[in-house]
Amino acid sequence: MQEKGSISIHTENIFPIIKKFLYSDHEIFLRELVSNAVDATQKLKSLGQLGEFKGELGELKVKVSVDKEARTITISDRGLGMTGEEIKKYINQIAFSGASEFVEKYKEQDAATKDQIIGKFGMGFYSAFMVASEVEIFSKSYQEGTEAAHWTCDGSTEFTLETADKADRGTDVVLHVAEDSDEFLEAARLRTILTKYCKFLPIEIEFEGEVINQTAPIWTKQPSELTDEDYKKFYHELYPMSMDEPLFWIHLNVDYPFNLTGILYFPKVKDELQFQRNKIQLYSRQVFITDEVKDVVPEFLMLLHGVIDSPDIPLNVSRSFLQADAAVKKINTYITKKVADKLAELFRKDRAGFEEKWSDIGLFVKYGMLSDEKFYEKAKDFALVQNVAGKYFTLAEYQEHVQANQKDKNDQTVVLYTTDAEAQHAFVQAAQDRGYDVLKLDAVLDSHFIGQLEQKLEKTTFKRVDADTVGKLIEKEEQQESVLSDDDKTKLQELYKGAISNEHMHVQVEALSPQDAPVIITLPEFMRRMKDMQRTGGGGGMQMFGNLPDSYTVSVNANHPIAQRVLKAEGEAGSKLARQAYDLALLAQGMLKGEALTAFVKRSADLLAAE
Numbered sequence: 001m002q003e004k005g006s007i008s009i010h011t012e013n014i015f016p017i018i019k020k021f022l023y024s025d026h027e028i029f030l031r032e033l034v035s036n037a038v039d040a041t042q043k044l045k046s047l048g049q050l051g052e053f054k055g056e057l058g059e060l061k062v063k064v065s066v067d068k069e070a071r072t073i074t075i076s077d078r079g080l081g082m083t084g085e086e087i088k089k090y091i092n093q094i095a096f097s098g099a100s101e102f103v104e105k106y107k108e109q110d111a112a113t114k115d116q117i118i119g120k121f122g123m124g125f126y127s128a129f130m131v132a133s134e135v136e137i138f139s140k141s142y143q144e145g146t147e148a149a150h151w152t153c154d155g156s157t158e159f160t161l162e163t164a165d166k167a168d169r170g171t172d173v174v175l176h177v178a179e180d181s182d183e184f185l186e187a188a189r190l191r192t193i194l195t196k197y198c199k200f201l202p203i204e205i206e207f208e209g210e211v212i213n214q215t216a217p218i219w220t221k222q223p224s225e226l227t228d229e230d231y232k233k234f235y236h237e238l239y240p241m242s243m244d245e246p247l248f249w250i251h252l253n254v255d256y257p258f259n260l261t262g263i264l265y266f267p268k269v270k271d272e273l274q275f276q277r278n279k280i281q282l283y284s285r286q287v288f289i290t291d292e293v294k295d296v297v298p299e300f301l302m303l304l305h306g307v308i309d310s311p312d313i314p315l316n317v318s319r320s321f322l323q324a325d326a327a328v329k330k331i332n333t334y335i336t337k338k339v340a341d342k343l344a345e346l347f348r349k350d351r352a353g354f355e356e357k358w359s360d361i362g363l364f365v366k367y368g369m370l371s372d373e374k375f376y377e378k379a380k381d382f383a384l385v386q387n388v389a390g391k392y393f394t395l396a397e398y399q400e401h402v403q404a405n406q407k408d409k410n411d412q413t414v415v416l417y418t419t420d421a422e423a424q425h426a427f428v429q430a431a432q433d434r435g436y437d438v439l440k441l442d443a444v445l446d447s448h449f450i451g452q453l454e455q456k457l458e459k460t461t462f463k464r465v466d467a468d469t470v471g472k473l474i475e476k477e478e479q480q481e482s483v484l485s486d487d488d489k490t491k492l493q494e495l496y497k498g499a500i501s502n503e504h505m506h507v508q509v510e511a512l513s514p515q516d517a518p519v520i521i522t523l524p525e526f527m528r529r530m531k532d533m534q535r536t537g538g539g540g541g542m543q544m545f546g547n548l549p550d551s552y553t554v555s556v557n558a559n560h561p562i563a564q565r566v567l568k569a570e571g572e573a574g575s576k577l578a579r580q581a582y583d584l585a586l587l588a589q590g591m592l593k594g595e596a597l598t599a600f601v602k603r604s605a606d607l608l609a610a611e
């Protein structure tokens with residue numbers, strides 16, 4: 001028997017279109033054909049289990065081979081096979097009619113809709129024509145008494161179908177590689193593609209005499225069957241280049257209202273650049289799809305590693321479509337919830353261990369709290385802050401901790417923090433001397449995190465320790481008495497202004513403790529935040545302030561003995577002394593540089609010599 005046919009289709013040739021537009025990546029033809037072979041094999045196994053297939057299953061490997069001379073790639077399976085009629089039904093009719101409809105619709109659409117259309121028509125088999133000038137199918141069905149069939153198509157809309165003398169059950173798909181696709185005749189290239197897409201397929205795939213896949217990756221198993229070692233081993237299989245152990249992991253497993261399995265690993269975070277290196281891999285029924293999981297995984301969890309496997313994620317579709325997809329949205333919510341639950345559990349069960357890991361997971365948690373309201377609600381109970389003494393608190397614990405001492409006269413709790421305990425040492429010290437607690441908030445996201453906490457926590461404001469002199473950081477009713485008269489204060493202020501002569505340094509005289517420094521230079525909290533925002537390019541509107549000049553407050557301590565000496569000094573001596581005290585403050589802040597530093601050193605020597 002030989003049959004020739006032509007597919008009624010209103011365009012001369014759909015293959016150029018497929019070739020050009022179907023997938024941007026030609027290499028995925030192999031993924032599609034191997035997946036079909038695996039599907040056919042699994043279907044046969046199911047038929048066996050149902051008792052509908054009573055023969056011997058035998059060896060069920062899918063074999064991929066390449067013949068460079070003959071310019072062919074062959075994908076062979078021992079699955080359920082197809083009769084001639086079935087080939088016509090599944091390969092010709094469905095695909096071709098699908099394809100013709102596809103072409104019709106395709107013509108008039110914009111790019112995004114085109115992608116959707118491609119996703120809708122399962123044209124996996126036809127991706128073969130992206131690399132082949134001719135494709136042959138040799139197939140023999142598992143059904144007894146049926147003849148083997150041989151189908152050929154050269155990429156036009158014509159096909160031939162004849163009987164074949166294939167004795168063995170299953171399907172061989174033979175691709176005659178096109179002139180422009182020579183690269184796919186290289187065994188090394190095929191091996192790379194197979195390892196990329198087929199590494200975890202559920203049926204053994206053999207290439208050059210070697211099985212290239214693991215048929216039962218651990219995400220398909222029950223967590224109860226697995227040990228910590230299994231999870232760690234798998235992590236290193238996924239990311240052979242990674243030296244570190246994951247901190248912990250979450251085994252995802254849900255079958256309603258969508259289907260999803262996978263393992264998400266929390267990596268050790270050494271530096272930010274590392275984030276992007278080991279990406280989460282997305283699979284659909286154990287077939288690798290992509291490691292661009294944007295939109296499927298909430299953005300803040302992109303920092304995690306691992307695999308997600310879901311047949312419910314639409315595959316060949318555009319980003320915009322994916323974002324709007326209901327299943328994807330649910331998956332997103334589910335993953336967020338799972339991650340929050342896992343963190344809550346770790347916190348509850350092993351607080352000490354959780355604290356140890358905080359420096360690595362804090363970033364995920366803060367990022368999550370900032371970007372996802374639902375996550376914030378869960379995370380606020382286990383998110384930690386650490387004070388300069390190294391002690392960890394939850395937000396509630398910390399509020400409790402500082403409440404008695406750090407309430408200002410308006411009943412606001414003022415949380416003091418440092419972004420650099422070394423550089424701001426003098427201020428941290430001063431705050432601690434007052435009995436205040438100081439938090440370390442020195443991580444990348446902390447300035448945003450502070451902003452969020454101020455919005456969320458009632459009657460709480462945050463101030464960096466160097467935002468003001470210690471007495472004014474938390475304004476209380478009681479004020480330190482000044483030993484100077486108002487006249488003297490004005491005189492002192494003028495003296496300092498003259499000595500400093502810098503319009504960006506706003507001099508004020510304050511009654512501080514005699515133990516405080518003679519002069520303290522601060523950058524008001526709001527000013528620093530605006531400058532921070534400007535620097536990070538955030539807060540768009542901030543640009544209208546132009547480039548903010550540094551605008552510091554110079555607080556002269558009226559109660560320090562130096563104040564008296566400056567006032568009493570004759571002639572130039574007062575100004576010199578004031579300048580010296582001011583330079584000391586600059587020095588303590590690491591702000592004394594260049595010419596000013598040289599002048600300071602010289603003046604110090606003069607003053608010492610004069611004593």
Ligand SMILES: Nc1ncnc2c1ncn2[C@@H]1O[C@H](COP(=O)(O)OP(=O)(O)OP(=O)(O)O)[C@@H](O)[C@H]1O
Nearest residue numbers: 036037040081090091095121122123124125126171
């Ligand atoms: N190796 C094979 N053995 C048996 N049947 C096959 C084989 N390859 C393809 N088929 C049949 O041809 C049909 C069409 O395959 P094709 O790859 O075009 O689409 P699909 O697999 O149904 O969907 P998609 O690949 O887009 O997910 C399959 O559904 C299957 O019935």
